[in-house]
Amino acid sequence: MGKKKKSHRQKRGYPIGLIIGFESMQINIWKVFSERVLIFKVRKLGRKFENAQKSHLYHFFEDIINDLRPIMKEGIKSILLVCPLKKDYASLFLNHIKSHHKWLILEKNINSASFQILHGSVRDLEEVSSFIQTDQYLEAIGSVTEKETNRIIETLEKRLNDLENGLVLYTLKEIEEIVYSGGKRKKKFKPLSLIPEHILFTNSFIDENPQKNRIHRLIQIAKNRQIISKIIDSETPAGIRINQLGGIVCFLLVKSDYEKKIGQKIIDR
Known part of the structure; x- marks a missing residue:
């Protein structure tokens, strides 16, 4: 056979x-x-x-x-x-x-x-x-x-400069903590305490990363939660800026003291 x-x-x-x-x-x-x-x-x-x-x-x-x-x-x-x-x-x-x-x-x-x-x-x-x-x-x-x-970059810069209400994360682990905090299975999702405005990657960050499957899983689960993930060409002005920040970035606006505490806990871990 x-x-x-x-x-x-x-x-x-x-x-x-x-x-x-x-x-x-x-x-x-x-x-x-x-x-x-x-x-x-x-x-x-x-x-x-x-x-x-x-x-x-x-x-x-x-x-x-x-x-x-x-x-x-x-x-x-x-x-x-x-x-x-x-x-x-x-x-x-x-x-x-x-x-x-x-x-x-x-x-x-x-x-x-x-x-x-x-x-x-x-x-x-x-x-x-x-x-x-x-x-x-x-x-x-x-x-x-x-x-x-x-x-998108204009909004990112606003969050970076808003020390009071802007929250910006730069690592895969930190972003996973936010996105996965309410579960990973769509049918069993619980509401998120913090909702990202955007998750941004450069194509070179993904291409050179040995954990591509982990990244693509995050993108898929974020999509299931209707969170926008965007991959940007590294050679564009926006891509150059994101690479300056490490090639991956997630930003959001925190609206209460409770949300600020959660965000700070994630950063401090």
Whole structure:
């Protein structure tokens, strides 16, 4: 009896951003990872953009926003809108956001996203794989991710400078203490006393760490608790700053004396 062949699943790497491809009658939402691209959603308009009534477009764009909400909660907020040349589909969607969801594009809001419109076509895996090799994509994704990470770093710096209410942790052990304090199994989770705003890693910290499985377990359990973990390219300004702090950092705002005591206990151990 022959040996079973081992399945070789292609690594997807860490999340970078989203590509929303607009075509005449549908949109394709792609999740972009450091190692590959995966389709997330295909949403059909049911008619051509040019023939759609304003009310139909309104509901279509609202459906797209609802598609984006769970992804943004995971911390993916760099979004490229790709549209055929001489078509205004992506502009219509961005105008809808400006009119009905302004919070999504506020510069200083850590919960907002960064958008940019590009011209091209990403109808299938072959097209999107080719598209992400282009100079216009590489320049645009660098720009939107920098805006996104800069907002996070601004909040981190505020916590670092807030000696009274800011709490910043720099070790895997300290962060695990907070995240695991209410249990590790999703079905048996208890409320956390301290809830991190973000857990940040650089890709070089993870790549060079002999305890990768431990890190990925922390990221998964944090995700189950809806805590945002983000892996940032070490060569970006945000990545350089995080590496200055050791390559891993977790920050939060403590709101009571009780929370401050818990935070101080973790630091003192």
